[in-house]
Amino acid sequence: MTDSSHSFYVYAFLRSTDSPVAPKHTPYYIGKGKGRRAYSLNRRGAPRPKDSSFIAFIQEGLTENEAFELEKYCIALYGRVDLGTGILRNLTNGGEGVTGRIVSEEVKERIADAQREEKHRLWGKHLPKETKQKISEAIRGERHPMWGKTHTEESRNKMSRSKQGERNNRFGTRHSQKTKQKMSTARAKYLYELIDPNGDVYITENLLAFSKQYGLVSTSIHKVVNGKSIHHKGWTGRIVEKLK
Numbered sequence: 466m467t468d469s470s471h472s473f474y475v476y477a478f479l480r481s482t483d484s485p486v487a488p489k490h491t492p493y494y495i496g497k498g499k500g501r502r503a504y505s506l507n508r509r510g511a512p513r514p515k516d517s518s519f520i521a522f523i524q525e526g527l528t529e530n531e532a533f534e535l536e537k538y539c540i541a542l543y544g545r546v547d548l549g550t551g552i553l554r555n556l557t558n559g560g561e562g563v564t565g566r567i568v569s570e571e572v573k574e575r576i577a578d579a580q581r582e583e584k585h586r587l588w589g590k591h592l593p594k595e596t597k598q599k600i601s602e603a604i605r606g607e608r609h610p611m612w613g614k615t616h617t618e619e620s621r622n623k624m625s626r627s628k629q630g631e632r633n634n635r636f637g638t639r640h641s642q643k644t645k646q647k648m649s650t651a652r653a654k655y656l657y658e659l660i661d662p663n664g665d666v667y668i669t670e671n672l673l674a675f676s677k678q679y680g681l682v683s684t685s686i687h688k689v690v691n692g693k694s695i696h697h698k699g700w701t702g703r704i705v706e707k708l709k
Contacts, residue, residue: 473532474525475539476503478511481519484665487552492521492543493664494554497529497536511554512662512699533560546658546666554664654708657690662699670708 477492487493494511496503503520506513514520524535536559544551545558659667659675669675672690676683681697688694690702 471526471528473497473499473527473529474503475523475527475532475535477521477523477539478514478664479519479521480665481514481516481663482665485668486546486666490519491552492539493552495523495536495539495543495559497532497559511664512660512696512701514664515662536560554660554666656705656708657702658705659686659690659700659702668705 475495475497477496478494479490480487480493481489483489484493496511498505503522504513504517523539527535540553540555540557540559543553545553545555547556654670657669657672657675659669661667661679667675672687673683675681676686679700681700685694685697686700686702689697689700690704692703695701
C-alpha cells in the first residue's frame with residue numbers, strides 16, 4: 466500500500482552548464498520523494514548536482530499516489546535520453562516499480578545463469594534411486610561410446626596424431642605482428658555514454674583517450690560502463706551499442 470499522507474514531492478535535477486543533450490537549467494532527472502530524498506547521494510544513473518541551487522521542487526505536499534502520477538507525467542513530458550525521446554537521465558517511466566526500464570544484455574545473461582544454476586542445484590530431486598541410476602548409466606554410455614573397444618597400435622597412433630594436430634591448431638600458434646594487429650582491430654568496439662557529476666552527457670568510442678582527457682582512471686571508468694562499479698569520481702556511464 467502507498468502512503469496517503471501529504472508528505473511527498475516531485476523534484477528535478479537541473480543542468481549547471483550547457484550539454485550536447487540540452488542547455489543549462491533544463492532538467493536531466495525527475496524524481497519523487499519525501500524528507501531528504503532529493504539531497505541523497507546514494508543513487509545510480511543520475512548524480513545529484515553539487516550545487517543544491519540546481520535542485521528544483523516541482524510540487525510539494527502530495528500523497529504518494531499523486532507524486533507517482535506527477536513524476537510519470539513530467540518524465541513523459543521531457544522524455545528519456547536512453548529511449549531517444551528526450552533529455553532526462555531517468556531509466557524508467559516513473560511511478561511505482563521499474564516500468565520502462567531497459568535491461569542490458571549483461572544483466573539478462575546474469576539472470577539466465579542464476580536460473581540455470583538453480584535448475585542444476587535442484588536436478589534429480591524427488592527421483593527414485595533406481596531412476597537416478599538409469600540416468601547415470603545412460604550419461605556414461607553417451608559420453609563414452611567407444612568404451613571397452615580394443616584398438617590396434619596403428620589406430621592408436623593415428624588417434625594420437627589427430628589429437629596432437631587438433632591441439633596445435635588451437636594452442637601455441639604464433640602470429641606475425643601484422644596478423645596480431647588485424648586480430649586486435651577485429652575485436653569488438655563499443656559506443657559509450659558517460660555522464661559527469663553535473664549530469665552532462667558525453668559520447669565516446671575510446672575510453673582510454675577520454676579518461677586521459679578528463680583526468681579519470683581508465684580501468685575504473687571501464688568497470689562503471691560494464692556495471693561492475695556504481696561510479697568513478699562522480700561519473701556514471703553505460704555501453705550504448707556494439708559497433709561493427
